[in-house]
Amino acid sequence: MSEQNYKDFWDEALKEIHQDYINKGQENEFLIWFNMEYLEDNLTEIKVGVPSDFMWSRMVSMGYVSAIQSKIAQFTGRTINIVYTVKNNVQSPYSPSENKIQQNTPAAPVQAQEPVPQFTTSTSTSTSEVTESFTPQSSAPKQHPKLKEDYTFEKFVTGENSDFAYNVSLAVAKNPGKAYNPLLIYGGVGLGKTHLMQSIGNYIYAQKGESAKICYITAENFTNEFILATQEGPSSITRFKNKYRKLDVLLLDDIHFFKDKLGTQEEVFYTFEALEMMKAQMVFTCDRPVSELKGFSERLKSRCSKGMCLDLQPPNYETRCAIIQKKLSNMNKTIPQIDIDAVSYIAENVQTNVRDLEACLTKVLAFTEITGKPITLSNLQNLLRDQVSQVSTENITIDIVQKVVADYYNISVSDIKGKKRNNRVIVPRQIAIYIARQLGGFSYPQLGDDFGGRDHTTIMHSYNQVEDKIKTDSNFDSHIQTIIKLVKEYKK
Ligand SMILES: Nc1ncnc2c1ncn2[C@@H]1O[C@H](COP(=O)(O)OP(=O)(O)OP(=O)(O)O)[C@@H](O)[C@H]1O
Incomplete structure (x- = not known):
């Protein structure tokens, strides 16, 4: 492989993808996940250098490699395989460096790298097809071809929800x-x-x-x-x-x-x-x-x-912690950290579902692996800002909650506060009461005043209604979590 037929296409593809990420305000994400060095190509494949097998497996499974493939296919009309090799000091115009990745990391000793998980191509000279790069190495018992080998009872963490x-x-x-x-x-x-x-x-x-x-x-x-x-x-x-x-x-x-x-x-x-x-x-x-x-x-x-x-049902806090711990131990990894318990932080702030938990964990591990630095509160906040609100709950007012809930259900704030008693407004009203109390800690009488002068027992009843439904209806709970996220992200 010596001719570089695809180098220009590669550069152009990365340039366009980079711009897309900048436009979305997600350049950090780009710098982490497109950290590949173009090495060489032949007519059918491009070979790149990446920091580790772990990173490559994530680049593939999270669709970053296929994003490049489809860009190149747009330019060339051909689907080119991308294969990789693990390389120290990946030289890419987009390699993350301390000044490229936005972070507030204080100077800290470089941590020893965690061992990478065992994959078929785990040596530094490994080369693998996109579709074959994540095959377990051991002489594992035969695997059903259509089932994921990770989806086992052993790897499923239980809690009261499950x-x-x-x-x-x-x-x-x-x-x-x-x-x-x-x-x-x-x-x-x-x-x-x-x-x-x-x-x-x-x-x-x-x-x-x-x-x-x-x-x-x-x-x-x-x-x-x-x-x-x-x-x-x-x-x-x-x-x-x-x-x-x-x-x-x-x-x-x-x-x-x-x-x-x-x-x-x-x-x-x-x-x-x-x-x-x-x-x-x-x-x-x-x-x-x-x-x-x-x-x-x-x-x-x-x-x-x-x-x-x-x-x-969605897992509770303790189960979320246990899930993260289990995922770390399955990968034989820990999170290097300073002055923060990263596991608790993630579990506390990512309440939507387990897939989101996994995505956050992957991001944090990738960050520590690439920069060699431990995680601090500020870079955790920075890395997880899509999932975790930057707005302290202290800034949350009843007005904000009412506005967000009204927008979400396409009704008016006066409907939320008013006396109408049809289903279209009762449920959003109860939800607004629940979220305002959950996030802002407002008292029942205070909520009564701000929700159209209602009696505090009515407010308490509304709150309990929502709390009970969350326990029995996971769909309803997902809506609540989404609205909570919107409230936290709300900017006047
Ligand atoms: N209790 C758990 N313990 C460990 N991992 C879990 C648990 N619950 C979910 N996961 C992990 O979360 C990810 C998403 O799970 P899965 O795909 O089974 O969700 P799903 O409910 O089928 O989602 P969808 O409806 O979007 O298809 C998977 O990687 C899975 O291994």
Whole structure:
């Protein structure tokens, strides 16, 4: 590889992406994740140097490498593979340096680098295809090709939000087709539905190997395959039916995607009937309870909910801490830090879901790895500013909360404060009361005054209503978390 056919395209791609990030006010992010040195290319691939295997795996899994690939494809009309090698002192015009990355890091001793996790290509001369760069090294037991090997019961951290879901899922895995069938796991985004579902598949596969016909598919892919089979004609449809109706375990992810797709729903229904006859285990995930699914046939809804329905709630503070600790120990890493407990800080401030927790953790680890510096409160705040509000809750007023909630629900502030009693305003009003008390600590009488002169017992009732609903309805809780974030970010 010596000719540099793609160097100009590479430079141009990076330049454009860099500008996009600057426009979004996210240059820091760019400096961390596009820290690649262009080394050489041939007709089919470009080779880059990156600081570590860990960074590369994240660059790939978080879509940064494919962002460059698609830019280059726009220029050249070709998709070029990008392969990597680990290199000390990556020389890129965009390499993060102390003056490039915005931070308030006091001078601190350079910390020893944590050991990088074990990957197939973990040596400094490793080169790997994009799609192959994150393969575990050990002689691990055989892995089901469609299931993520990280999605196991061992790696799932339980807390009061998920204990029951975990135990039921484990029971299903130990006794497929018998314990709870179908099993439906529902809840908001990033809360571990797919993780639990695939844990069941991985467990059964580890027990039974290839003798168990296990299929994991998203509702979207199922739909696409079905449409394609229908277009291709009878023999393809027969193949499709044979594929899905003769399984031992069907793991169907995100069934809310079937909304309004009545033809596909019909096919799912018959697949369901066939699998039930054969006592095959079915596991579904969904972003809400079945009763709230719109655009679904009643008979499919009733089939989906006739076994066991599990509600996954967002983890509480202690569980969030435990999840971060577990992720660190799985990667064999710690967070070098000064005057701050980074784990508690992240857990306290990132309350949305586990995927967001993971993203924050990745950012923090990347920062310490690249700069070699420990984390301090100010650079934590800087790094996580998208997730964590810069605004102290001391600045939060009842007016702000009312305004944000009113905007969110597209009603007026006077509706929130007023006397109207229709559902369109009652729930937002209760939410505003709840959030104002949560964030601002206002007393019930004070809230009563600011919410149209209401009695403090009415305010207390509203507050309790929201608090109770949060405990039982994860979707509702996600809305509350989003609004809280908006309130914290609110700038007059
Ligand atoms: N309790 C947990 N313990 C450890 N990791 C978790 C836990 N819950 C979620 N995760 C991790 O969070 C990430 C998101 O989880 P997952 O994809 O299963 O969420 P999901 O509920 O299916 O989200 P979506 O609805 O967006 O598909 C995954 O990397 C998963 O491993």
